[in-house]
Amino acid sequence: MSATPRDLERALKATIVGQDAAIEGLSLALIADGHALLEGPPGIAKTLACRALAASLDATFKRIQFTPDLLPADIVGTRIFDQQSSRFDTVLGPIVANIVLADEINRAPAKVQSALLEAMQERQVTIGLESHPLPDPFVVLATMNPLDNDGTYALPLAQMDRFLLKIDLGYPGEEEELEILDRYAFAQTPLPQRVATLEDVRRWRAQARAVHVDLKLHRYVVELVMATRQESPYVMSGASPRASLALVNCARARAFLYGRDYVEPDDIRSVALPVLRHRIAFTHRLSLEEISPSSWIARTIAGVHVP
Amino acid sequence: MARSRSLVRVKLGIAVAALSCLLFPQGSEAQSLPRLVVERFSMSARPVSPTIGRAFALTILLRVRGNVRRIDNVTLPILSQLALRGDERSISHTLGASIYRETLTVRAERTGKIELAPATLDAIDARTGQAEQYSSNALTIVVRGGSVQPFATVGSAVGRLVPIVEHLAMIAALLFAAASLTAIALLYRRRPQRPEPLPTPPILVAEPVVEQTRNERLRDAALVLRAEPTRAVVGSVRVAVRSLVGATAKETLSDVLARLPDADRDLAPLLRALERAAFTTDDDLPSAIRTCEDAFAEVLP
Structure with missing residues (x-):
């Protein structure tokens, strides 16, 4: 009996309390073969979610703590001279893993971020003259803290665009917080057992790619993206065509996650906010008028006719 | 496939007939009227200004809600000043509505204004259960004169004395008519055909607003x-x-x-x-x- 994405979700929910939307986002990124950016205040299980995902798949997992003194070689690897053999050996960096957690990605300077984002895009790293393919599946889960901005390097929009989804994590509710205390106040947080294999993930991806998208829904996707490019005092630049592709891929993944072989408008509407929110450049007027980017996008999405 | 489609039609027919029996029980006079929800009822002429002696179309359009197979009791206005040349009726169906179209081919026998009273329909309003008489808009048709009037002959007072003048006048008139026709023919050949004027939109009679369940x-x-x-x-x-x-x-x-x-x-x-x-x-x-x-x-x- 092969595993389904729902088995994976159940395993993650058994470990992480009160972050159902984030768990669904992680599952979508995994199925749609994309990378995810997780943003939220400290202590809300961002790192735990990534570790739990890797454990439930029995995948290789590496965590990179981004700091201002980090170098590109610390991520991708380097060549070291071996005195015994009198030659240079390649030592691959922590990027070579199925699931990579780039913790606090905005704390490293631009050249380190670029090294990571290049690996995300190309799915390989080049050290010296040799290129090394990254394992399949390869998912980067990067975290950012929206509160502590001192000593951070904001990610350029072009690099943010490489992330398929931006998942906003919020504080759990009162009941959920009580449940966290009940479960983990006197015990280590247990990671889930393996519920699916990497081969299962590759199969899910193939099935998700075969999910049918009606032409009316293609038009709906384009209209959503075009709505972000409309003349507005709040928007500097709207979402790119890469956002349209990401919307369709995520909608397919969601339809598959919900056991369908066709996409519905609800799939597109549900993934639109996490797909679009990090791909739009806003003017300062938005923050001056105390409008959050998410609420502006949500309002824009709600204004588009559903097929 | 054809068999299954005809089967669907038969089933549909049975369903509609059964529905009709339920909706239109026999007995009282009022209940023999069809139960309809009238959405539009209009009358129009094409062209709006016909020429005397030439046939033109009078169209009565009735749109009712639901799938209605037959509408028999549309009462036409009195057409005493028009000669009826043909009458064609059809019912088509769109989503959730039936469109009854009656096209009368008529000919005007005299010029001037002809006033046509509205067409009427007696039916039971399916939403209120009340008998209603629905009316289309009234219509005013202006009939234009068609051919050129016959040329009047010269008076007979000097007829005997100058018959040659009469003949000359006749020849001159014929020559003038021929020249006029040639000029008109040349003029029409150079100018593109003018499109027929569009019919004026029908005036809709306000109907009671009723809701289907x-x-x-x-x-x-x-x-x-x-x-x-x-x-x-x-x-x-x-x-x-x-x-x-x-x-x-x-x-x-x-x-x-x-x-x-x-x-x-x-x-x-x-x-x-x-x-x-x-x-x-x-x-x-x-x-x-x-x-x-x-x-x-x-x-x-």
Whole structure:
């Protein structure tokens, strides 16, 4: 009996309390073969979610703590001279893993971020003259803290665009917080057992790619993206065509996650906010008028006719 | 395929006949009138200014809600100043409505204004159960003179004395007529044909605003889907059912389901089935439509 994405979700929910939307986002990124950016205040299980995902798949997992003194070689690897053999050996960096957690990605300077984002895009790293393919599946889960901005390097929009989804994590509710205390106040947080294999993930991806998208829904996707490019005092630049592709891929993944072989408008509407929110450049007027980017996008999405 | 389609038609016929028996029980005079929901009733002429002696069309258009097979009691206005040359009736069906069209081919026998009274229809309003007389708009037709009047001959007072003058006058008149015709022919050859003036939009008579019940609308939608189980019809039926529960064009299915009133909770499976039929693959469409039909059967008594 092969595993389904729902088995994976159940395993993650058994470990992480009160972050159902984030768990669904992680599952979508995994199925749609994309990378995810997780943003939220400290202590809300961002790192735990990534570790739990890797454990439930029995995948290789590496965590990179981004700091201002980090170098590109610390991520991708380097060549070291071996005195015994009198030659240079390649030592691959922590990027070579199925699931990579780039913790606090905005704390490293631009050249380190670029090294990571290049690996995300190309799915390989080049050290010296040799290129090394990254394992399949390869998912980067990067975290950012929206509160502590001192000593951070904001990610350029072009690099943010490489992330398929931006998942906003919020504080759990009162009941959920009580449940966290009940479960983990006197015990280590247990990671889930393996519920699916990497081969299962590759199969899910193939099935998700075969999910049918009606032409009316293609038009709906384009209209959503075009709505972000409309003349507005709040928007500097709207979402790119890469956002349209990401919307369709995520909608397919969601339809598959919900056991369908066709996409519905609800799939597109549900993934639109996490797909679009990090791909739009806003003017300062938005923050001056105390409008959050998410609420502006949500309002824009709600204004588009559903097929 | 042909057999199954004819079977569907037969079934549809039986369903409509059964529905008619229920809706139009025999007995009283008022109840022998058809039960209709009149949406539009108009009368128009084309062209609006016909020429004397030339046939033109008078069209009576009646749009009623639902699938109506026959409408017999449209009363035409008195056409005493027009000669009737033909009468053609047809009923066509669109989503949730039937359109009765009667085209009269008539000819005006004199020039000037002809006033036509409205066409009328006696029917029971299906929403109130009251007998009503519906009227179309009245129509005023202006008949234009057609051919050139015959040339008047010269008086007879000097007839005997100067017959040659008469002959000359006749020849001159003939020459003038021939020259005029040639000039007109040349003029028309150079100018492009003028399009016929568009008919004036019919004046709609205000009708009482009445509502069809939820089940009547659902039954109409189910009949339409059964008669033509295609993706396009699924789309129309989906729009109709969504509007029934007050969904706006900017709401997805989950938005609609989240605020579905208790009275319409039973429509949730139907809404889900229609969503599937609207967006699923072509291979899955027949199965999705069967699910819609089952869902209709669940909600219709």
